[in-house]
Amino acid sequence: MEKKSYTFEExxxxxxxxxxxxxxxxxxxxxxxxxxxxxxxxxxxxxxxxLKENYLNEERFTRSYIRxxxxxxxxxKTKIKMNLKQKQVSERLINSCxxxxxxxxxxxxxxxxxxxxxxxxxGLKEYQKKxxxxxxxxxxxxxxxxxxxxxx
Numbered sequence: 001m002e003k004k005s006y007t008f009e010e011x012x013x014x015x016x017x018x019x020x021x022x023x024x025x026x027x028x029x030x031x032x033x034x035x036x037x038x039x040x041x042x043x044x045x046x047x048x049x050x051l052k053e054n055y056l057n058e059e060r061f062t063r064s065y066i067r068x069x070x071x072x073x074x075x076x077k078t079k080i081k082m083n084l085k086q087k088q089v090s091e092r093l094i095n096s097c098x099x100x101x102x103x104x105x106x107x108x109x110x111x112x113x114x115x116x117x118x119x120x121x122x123g124l125k126e127y128q129k130k131x132x133x134x135x136x137x138x139x140x141x142x143x144x145x146x147x148x149x150x151x152x
Contacts (some may be wrong), residue, residue: 011036012046019055023064027088029056062089062097070101074109077101079141110142110150 033043050056069075084094117136121129137147
């Protein structure tokens, strides 16, 4: 199948639409630009345009990502941070945006997940149920210290 060729303005509009659809980080936009085989100057011009017009905003993306992954997917801070680093978001920005998660909501979520998962463990000894539940919470990205603080 032959790739369709686009003008610079068409590519720019496609990338605007890509950013408008949902918040994107720089790495996602650069990945999308690779599909169009642009020269470096064109890539730079498009990135600058997206930044200037506020279609591309790394802080807004990070805050939105943190809210979504915590409040919808119920991920812990460790897993969120790891995924944002894979998207090449700076650690300083990630740490400054974690205020999107309320501490009391964080504890409530750990408790809710712990109680739900713990109660489903049938036919196991008490320590096995607890160990399995703690491992599950850690796989969701919650910190071991926080889990233990809440349940000890």
